Every structure is written in C-alpha cells, then in structure tokens.
Amino acid sequence: MPALxxxxxxxxxxxxxxxxxxxxxxxxxDKGDAVAPTPAAxxxxxxxxxHRQLHAYFGRELRDFSVPCAPEAGTxxxxxxxxxxxxxxxxxxxxYLDLARQLENDKAVRAVxxxxxxxxxxxxWPCHRIIGAxxxxxxxxxxxxxxxxxxxxxxxxxQGGLFG
Numbered sequence: 001m002p003a004l005x006x007x008x009x010x011x012x013x014x015x016x017x018x019x020x021x022x023x024x025x026x027x028x029x030d031k032g033d034a035v036a037p038t039p040a041a042x043x044x045x046x047x048x049x050x051h052r053q054l055h056a057y058f059g060r061e062l063r064d065f066s067v068p069c070a071p072e073a074g075t076x077x078x079x080x081x082x083x084x085x086x087x088x089x090x091x092x093x094x095x096y097l098d099l100a101r102q103l104e105n106d107k108a109v110r111a112v113x114x115x116x117x118x119x120x121x122x123x124x125w126p127c128h129r130i131i132g133a134x135x136x137x138x139x140x141x142x143x144x145x146x147x148x149x150x151x152x153x154x155x156x157x158x159q160g161g162l163f164g
Contacts, residue, residue, distance in 0.1 A: 005038040005047050009058050010153075011146045013037070014123070016054070018047040022070030025120045026050070028142040054123065063090035065124045073120065077108075081115035085125040091154040095133040117141060123150075 005016045006029075013035060017025040023046055029035065040051050049067050056062035064086070074082065084102055088094045096116070100108045119127040122142055128150040132138045140147035 003043075003047050005043055005051055006035045007051055007054050008037045009054070011142075011149050014054060016047055016050050018045070018050060019070070020045065022046050022068035023050050023121060023124065024070055024072050026054070026122050026124050027120075028122065028146060050124070057123065067124065069121055069124065071120045074118070075115075077111060078115040078118055081112055082119055082121070082125050085116075085119065085127055085129070088126060088129040090126075091156060093129050093131045093151065095131055096138075097133050099130060113138070129154075 003018055005018075007014045007016065009028075011028070012031070013029040013033065015025070015027050015029055015035075016023065038051070040048060040055070043051055046068055053062055053065050053067055057065070071079070071082070080103060081099065084099055087102070094102075096109045096113045097106070099116070100106055100112045103112070113130075116127045116130050117139060119125050119141070122128070128140055128142070128147045130138075137144055137147055137151075
C-alpha cells in the first residue's frame with residue numbers, strides 16, 4: 001500500500017503518494033481537503049526524498065527532479081508523453097504540437113493534450129510547461145491559476161537597473 005505525505009506549497013497543499021518502487025503521484029489538493037503538512041522527519045525512502053526535492057523546488061534551490069518515479073497507471077502512449085515532459089527545461093515552455101513532433105507524430109496533438117492532462121506526477125513531470133501553439137495557457141489539472149503562477153515562478157528573477 002502506498003504511503004502518503006502532504007507538503008505545503010505557495011500555491012496550496014500538495015499530496016505525495018509513493019512506495020518502495022518510487023513516487024506514484026504528486027497532486028494539488030483542493031481547498032476543501034483539509035490536511036496538515038507531514039513533517040519531513042516522519043518520512044522515509046522515496047517519499048522523504050520527493051518531499052525534500054519539492055521543498056527545494058519551491059525554495060528556488062532545485063530545477064530538475066531526480067526522485068524515482070513509478071506511476072501506477074497509464075497507457076504506453078501516455079507514458080511516452082510523460083517521459084518527454086522533463087525534457088522541457090525549467091523556465092521554458094513547449095506547445096502540444098512541439099511535444100507531438102518530439103514524439104514523431106504531428107497528428108497526435110489532441111492525444112498529447114489528453115495524456116498531459118492525465119499526468120500523475122505534477123511538478124516532477126512538468127506538464128504546467130505545456131501551452132497552446134498560440135502561447136495561450138490551456139488546461140491544467142491543478143487549475144490555470146496554479147499554472148500561471150508556476151510559469152511565472154520559473155522565470156528568471158529580473159534585476160533592476162542601477163537606479164531603479
């Protein structure tokens with residue numbers, strides 16, 4: 001049975017689910033799901049490492065996740081799409097068409113979108129970096145407000161001029 005942990009983030013509570021095989025799920029909880037954050041000291045193995053890496057991500061200390069992942073579901077095509085998501089670098093975006101082309105299947109744009117929407121490992125597999133071909137913010141399982149926040153968060157910090 002997978003173990004659970006909860007991590008407070010700047011955009012809401014995040015639930016982590018893992019087993020000895022690896023991380024199964026990372027998802028944002030709705031405001032109605034009242035749970036307390038899990039102390040890191042209470043965690044072990046993969047769950048502890050995932051918790052540490054997510055904390056470091058939100059602290060701007062980590063850009064790429066290296067926690068072992070073991071999703072419990074997904075078709076071969078979905079897993080192919082999910083495996084391509086970490087290739088979209090921190091602070092960058094790609095369109096559904098870009099992702100379909102990377103998978104050498106230009107006609108799979110809608111299927112790529114559907115697979116992206118079923119990504120069980122939000123943040124770790126950065127589906128928030130996928131946008132419409134016209135640059136629009138399209139669906140995100142965590143909500144468009146969170147997607148907008150994550151994309152802005154990953155942008156380089158702007159340094160002001162010498163006098164302002």
